[in-house]
Amino acid sequence: MAEDQSSKISSSNDAENHDVTMENIVEVFREFVNGIPSETNEQMMESNVVFQQLLSKFQQIQDNNNNYQDVIHQILSLCNELIDTIEKVTFTHMNDFQNCLELFHYIESFFQTIIFMKNEKLLIREIFFALLDLLSKPQICSYLDGDQQTKVPYQEIYKCITNLLMKLASEKVNSVQFKNDDSTIQKYTITFTAMYKRVEHNLHVNIHTEQRVVSDNITTLLILSFLRNLSDRTIIVPWLLGIGLAKSIVECLKIVEISFYTAHQIVSIIYNISRHDEGGDELNTFDGLQILKSIQSSNSESLTGKNNLIISMTIALLSTPKQIRSDNKQMTGILNRLLQITMEAAEAVDHRGSYGFHVSEPLAVFTKVFVDDHSLDYVLTHAETDPQLDAASKIDLFVNLFMKFRGAFVENNQLEQFTCTALLNILWSISFQDQYKTKLQQNKNFLKTINTLAMDDTEKVVNEYVPRSIESMTKAANGILYNLQELLGGKKVDIADDQLVPNIGDQIPIIMISYAHANNHFCDNILVEFQERRNLFRIWIDRDHSSTNEDIWEKIALGIKQSRLVVCLLSQEYYN
Numbered sequence: 150m151a152e153d154q155s156s157k158i159s160s161s162n163d164a165e166n167h168d169v170t171m172e173n174i175v176e177v178f179r180e181f182v183n184g185i186p187s188e189t190n191e192q193m194m195e196s197n198v199v200f201q202q203l204l205s206k207f208q209q210i211q212d213n214n215n216n217y218q219d220v221i222h223q224i225l226s227l228c229n230e231l232i233d234t235i236e237k238v239t240f241t242h243m244n245d246f247q248n249c250l251e252l253f254h255y256i257e258s259f260f261q262t263i264i265f266m267k268n269e270k271l272l273i274r275e276i277f278f279a280l281l282d283l284l285s286k287p288q289i290c291s292y293l294d295g296d297q298q299t300k301v302p303y304q305e306i307y308k309c310i311t312n313l314l315m316k317l318a319s320e321k322v323n324s325v326q327f328k329n330d331d332s333t334i335q336k337y338t339i340t341f342t343a344m345y346k347r348v349e350h351n352l353h354v355n356i357h358t359e360q361r362v363v364s365d366n367i368t369t370l371l372i373l374s375f376l377r378n379l380s381d382r383t384i385i386v387p388w389l390l391g392i393g394l395a396k397s398i399v400e401c402l403k404i405v406e407i408s409f410y411t412a413h414q415i416v417s418i419i420y421n422i423s424r425h426d427e428g429g430d431e432l433n434t435f436d437g438l439q440i441l442k443s444i445q446s447s448n449s450e451s452l453t454g455k456n457n458l459i460i461s462m463t464i465a466l467l468s469t470p471k472q473i474r475s476d477n478k479q480m481t482g483i484l485n486r487l488l489q490i491t492m493e494a495a496e497a498v499d500h501r502g503s504y505g506f507h508v509s510e511p512l513a514v515f516t517k518v519f520v521d522d523h524s525l526d527y528v529l530t531h532a533e534t535d536p537q538l539d540a541a542s543k544i545d546l547f548v549n550l551f552m553k554f555r556g557a558f559v560e561n562n563q564l565e566q567f568t569c570t571a572l573l574n575i576l577w578s579i580s581f582q583d584q585y586k587t588k589l590q591q592n593k594n595f596l597k598t599i600n601t602l603a604m605d606d607t608e609k610v611v612n613e614y615v616p617r618s619i620e621s622m623t624k625a626a627n628g629i630l631y632n633l634q635e636l637l638g639g640k641k642v643d644i645a646d647d648q649l650v651p652n653i654g655d656q657i658p659i660i661m662i663s664y665a666h667a668n669n670h671f672c673d674n675i676l677v678e679f680q681e682r683r684n685l686f687r688i689w690i691d692r693d694h695s696s697t698n699e700d701i702w703e704k705i706a707l708g709i710k711q712s713r714l715v716v717c718l719l720s721q722e723y724y725n
Contacts (some may be wrong), residue, residue: 152322169374169512171257171316177367178253178309182246191479199234200248203227207255217262218272224259225279231256232286232310236421238584240302253309260317270326277325279316284311294341295350312371319375322382332614344372345394352401352411356723380421384614386428395422396435402444406444408451413459416473423466424513426617438467452617455504470521481527485516488513488532488543508550509568517618519578530583544588547575548595553596558605558622563613566622570615573602573625580632590633600635602626658713661681661689663719667722675718686713 158673210223231252238245263276291299292307351369380386400420405412419437422428445452445460461483465473473480491511493502500508518524529540538546551572555566579585587594603626660679664672679688689708709715
């Protein structure tokens with residue numbers, strides 16, 4: 150990169166401090182309390198009873214033998230009461246600080262219990278949203294915004310309670326059972342904005358003050374950890390879009406020392422956002438692709454293997470097939486790494502390869518890059534791995550992985566279903582290539598399984614986000630059979646009829662319209678005329694079939710096949 154290295158932020162204790170625990174958070178507040186000058190203690194007047202009353206309530210909860218659900222509800226309610234109470238305490242006696250410290254010990258102890266809770270899905274979801282509500286309280290947002298009017302004792306208390314809440318939310322978000330309509334929730338926009346702006350502020354402060362240690366390190370790391378884990382749940386990435394976070398986080402990456410953990414968290418957030426189609430679109434709006442390419446090429450020696458891999462996957466996800474093809478040198482290295490970690494994950498019991506990546510992650514990238522025939526051919530015939538595999542062995546790799554995950558649709562497991570669907574899409578892309586068809590056609594067990602999937606409409610599918618580049622299990626299975634010219638239910642598969650248009654009767658012919666997109670307005674007028682005669686024929690036009698990243702030319706070819714007539718709107722733009 151062009152920036153002088155001295156203008157970047159590093160942290161001498163970055164690596165040691167990244168694993169922040171509940172105990173660390175409370176210990177920071179203890180150190181603050183212990184640091185209050187003794188002469189100040191002597192001048193303090195009578196302690197406030199507010200914290201004492203809260204302590205009694207916490208003690209009562211601990212002593213009662215209520216069921217754990219009631220305990221959790223009571224604890225979260227008391228956390229809310231504590232936040233509303235802080236401003237009422239004048240801190241005129243040392244006991245106020247000691248009582249507050251004891252309250253934090255109670256909260257930490259109860260929160261530790263929640264962290265280890267595993268199977269209570271509905272309760273975990275309720276807890277997570279309750280934590281977001283607490284983090285969205287005006288007092289917490291004010292602290293995150295760096296309100297200069299807040300006095301030091303209150304700042305330290307808000308810091309501790311904020312960090313405890315954020316730590317627990319970060320730990321539990323991976324276990325939350327989200328729903329599709331959760332992605333439209335907008336009530337936490339102010340909270341997420343305050344969080345990323347706090348990080349942005351802390352990182353930039355270090356440049357202006359020439360400090361070498363990240364200011365307010367624990368809060369910064371906890372916010373980044375929370376945003377990383379939150380964005381890892383692709384279904385709710387829309388929460389983080391349209392609020393300036395994508396632009397800010399990309400800009401922060403340019404000023405952070407790339408070899409430190411803070412950079413790893415930022416890179417991970419960018420990668421997670423890029424896995425959502427809308428997230429990728431927003432990152433590219435802020436030139437995210439070019440920034441990542443520049444960072445990767447300028448930091449080849451200082452980039453850790455994990456960060457390099459994450460950046461590589463993000464670059465692939467943000468690139469169009471044309472960009473992948475034109476940037477041959479950089480992309481071949483990326484494709485090599487993706488295939489290598491796929492091979493490693495395929496052999497692992499938990500299907501996680503280098504640096505803990507689940508096999509579904511490189512596979513999801515392959516579903517996008519394999520739309521480009523050149524990339525597919527490179528991976529199968531030229532990609533360099535250890536051990537080196539030939540094309541047949543690489544196809545076997547994907548087929549064998551698919552067979553391992555075939556049972557995913559019997560179980561209610563979103564990750565395994567996503568993995569299986571991604572593999573089906575990869576094998577569908579392979580089946581388009583004449584030179585690889587024979588290998589798939591020879592595997593009778595594979596074909597039998599694909600037949601079963603193509604015919605089975607009773608499979609239980611977890612309703613989660615799926616990117617545009619991935620078609621449904623049934624459509625991919627039918628596509629494979631069609632390309633391999635296999636029989637389904639005793640007859641040859643024809644996805645042109647079943648997949649592209651509704652079947653409303655063979656007696657009505659189909660007309661395809663071929664046009665230049667520059668002539669959209671004229672084409673609209675033609676469509677209006679055709680629609681007035683829709684009782685005579687149906688229309689096939691590419692704009693109705695461009696909602697996914699599947700190769701549009703393959704769809705057009707199938708559209709031509711099923712049409713009785715092709716109407717070409719020829720203009721100069723059409724030839725251009």
